[in-house]
Amino acid sequence: MLLEQIINGITLGSIYAIVALGFTLVFGVLGIINMAHGEIFMIGAFIGVLITSVLGLPLWIAFIAAIGVTVILGYMLERIALRPLRGKQGVSHLAPLISTIGVSILLENLSHHIFGAGNHPFRHSFAQIQFQVGSITIYLVQILIFVISITLMVVLSYWLSKTKAGKALRATAENLETASLLGVNTKRTITTTVILASALGGIAGILVGMAFNSVNPQMGLSMGLKGLAIIILGGMGNVKGAMAGGLLLGLAETMIVAYGDSGYRDAIAFITIIFILLLRPQGIFGKNTAEAGR
Amino acid sequence: MLGDIINPYHLQIISFILINIILGISIYITLSSGQLSLGNAGFMGIGAYTSALLTINFDLPIFLGIILGAVVAGVFGILIGIPALRLSGVYLAIATLGFGEVIRVIFVNWESITQGSIGLSGIPHLGRELFKTFKLTGFDPDMLGLKNNQFIYLLVVLILLLVNILLVWFFIRQNKSRVGRAFAAIKMDEKAAESMGINITYYKVLSFTQGAILAGFAGALYAHVMAYISPADFAYHRAIDILIFSIFGGSELIWGAIFGATFMTILPEALRFISDYRYMIYGVILIAMMAFRPQGIIDVSLLKWFKKKLKLKRGGSLGIGTKKYN
Incomplete structure (x- = not known):
């Protein structure tokens, strides 16, 4: 029983981690919180529903379509809501936050309006395939989600630490002006970051569809708020912190549903936000700097 | 005569506008010291539930209930405001957003008292209760040529209008006082304000608490005007509504919040066919405002221009050129 709950928690947590990675990349580079990330994630999930349930195409096409659509959304987000505010005189630092809320x-x-308010089922061919290991049951979907998430995290870590584009991204995150003086095309790097974050959101959307078999327009909001909780837990702009924070929150939520009051499941994330911000604003894995929490 | 003009539906909308203006001022007052709080929907919920529960369960008079609702919201404001001082900007926005969601989840789950997501119904109506008192003194709306329900809604509007005038007057006075100047200094530059001897802790908590009290007050009024509340009334979308009032109207001046609340309440009513697209339009407005006019529709220079126009007109009509005196 406990082991099964832990597996459920890790599955949920690895999806949370992917969502949080999108948040943390944008925050690391731009220093803003992308409130639209949850909705981009939700659109990704709906694309998955359209491709697999409505059109009846295989799952891998759904992944490609979701990535394609969310990449376009990410580009539009950057061009319409973020770039006009950058470097403009007299714009408060809260402006990008408000514009992404928009x-x-x-x-x-x-x-x-397009899909209606209700839940949409997410059908795929292997929903019921399961394995029996001793006394516990593991679904193939859970393994798939876990493998996809871990692969994404490893690839992203490698990309960030070893490739030229990844180094440019980290340099921009460190200091935008210095990076641009050293020859990094910061404009392109920022666009890449927003697009990459959106694509991660789209993938996470399909993973959630696979895991819960239901997609609705409101899921973006709750997932977005949870993503925020995770990056605050793990330290803003901290990639490893986002992964660990996602797993922690996933486990905590599964445990409270299994052994506590399931009504308060959604409150955990927000209570975590408040306590972490008050006790350790730099996050569990964040470095203690004077800037933290400011 | 009076009975033909007055339409309960219009009066209802006017009372919503007046409540929304209080909410607009509540976010304006926290913004005026440079803090963005997205928790005002939560404070509003606290005020509404406190007042509704007290009047339903303990038969408290409505006025006492509303005041206690505002006070309880204010106490929560202090409790959240003091630790939240460590945060600013985006972090404060997220923490207060989290606070609002926690409050909503508590309302949904604390079913023994709040009835969960079904909501509270049968809350004493402000106008109807007052009407009963008027009846007791032997007053009959027929004397004014009004029907009973016209008179009830008119009473609500008049009370709200009085409250609004008092509040606006108070906050305009406050803006010109030591407190208002301290808020403005903190908004401009916290470090500089501190080095000038302004007690930042005190003034930031003061403005945060004032915002919480106002939001709780508006929430309590909302409960007694609607006679029904549910946790969904105080969710994330309400926080966005309140934010829009101030961002659209203008966050630098109290008139901005008032204009924003009035305009944003009338817009979906006046254009019924767009009310389905209301939140989509809100989204576009937020994006466009940030890109083109981040200070909102009404700002200091617009107000100055307006005053100048008004002066010129008045001067002209009296046949006195303003240039003569310069």
């Missing part, structure tokens, strides 16, 4: 309610209500 994008998020626009996308949420758009999909509300």
Whole structure:
């Protein structure tokens, strides 16, 4: 029983980690919180529903389509909501936050209109395939989600630490002006970051569809808020912190559903936010700097 | 005569506008010291539930309930405001957003008291209760040529209008006082304000708490005007609504919040066919405002221009050129 719950928790947590990675990349490079990330994730999930359930195409096409659509959304987000505010005189630092809130309610209500308010089932051919290991049951879907998440995290870590584009991204995150003086095309790096984060959101959307078999327009909001909780837990802009924070939150939520009051499941993330911000604003894995929490 | 003009539906909308103006001022007042709080929907919920539960369960008079609702929201404001001082900007926005969601989840789950997501119904209606008192003193709306329900809604509007005028007057006075200047200094530059001897802790908690009290007050009024509340009334979307009032109207001046609340309440009512697309339009407005006019529709220079126009007009009509005196 406990072991099964842990497996459930890790499955959920690895999806959370992918969502949080999108948040943390954008925060690391741009220093802003992308409130629209949850909605981009939700659109990714709906693309998955369209491809697999409505059109009846295989799952890998759904992944490609979701990545394609979310990449376009990410580019538009950068061009319409973020770039006009950058480097403009007299724009408060809260402006990008408010403008991404605008994008998020626009996308949420758009999909509300297109797809309707209800739950959409996410059908795929191997939903019921399961393995019996001793006394515990593991679903193939869970293994698939876990493998995809871990692969994404490893590839992303490698890309960030070893490739030229990844180094450019980290340099931009460290200091935008210095990076641009050293010959990094910061404009392109920022666009790449937003697009990459959106694509991660799209993939996470399909993974959630696979895991819970239901997709609705409101899921973006709750997932977005949880993603925020995770990056605050793990330290803002910290890639490893986002992964660990995602797993922690996934485990914590599964445990409270199994052994506590399931009604308070969604509150865990927010209570975590408040306590972490008050006790350790730099996050569990964050470095203690004077800037943290400011 | 009076009975023909007055339409309960219009009065209802006016009372929503007046409540929304209080909410708009509540976010304006926290923004005026440079803090963005997205928890005002939560404070509003606290005020609404406190007042509704007290009046339903303990038969408290409505006025006492509303005041206690505002006070309880204010206490929560202090409790959240003091630790939240460590945070600023984006972090404060997230923490307060989290606070609002926690409050909503508590309302949903604490079923023995709040009835969960079904919500509380049968809350004493502000107008109807007052009407009963008027009836007791022997007053009859027929004397004014009004029907009973016209008179009830008119009473609500008049009370709200009085409250609004008092609040706006108070906050305009406050802006010109030591407190208002301290808020403005903190908003401009916290470090500089501190080195000038302004007690930042005190003033930041003060503005945060004022915002919480106002939001709780508006929430309590909302409960007694609607006579029904549910946790969904105080969710994330309400926080966005309140934010829009101030961002669209203008966050630098109190008139901005008032204009924003009025405009944003009338817009979906006046254009019924767009009310389905209301939140989509809100989203577009937020994006466009940030890109083109981040300070909001009404800002200091617009107000100055307006005053100048008004002066010129008045001067002209009296046949006195303003240039003569310069």
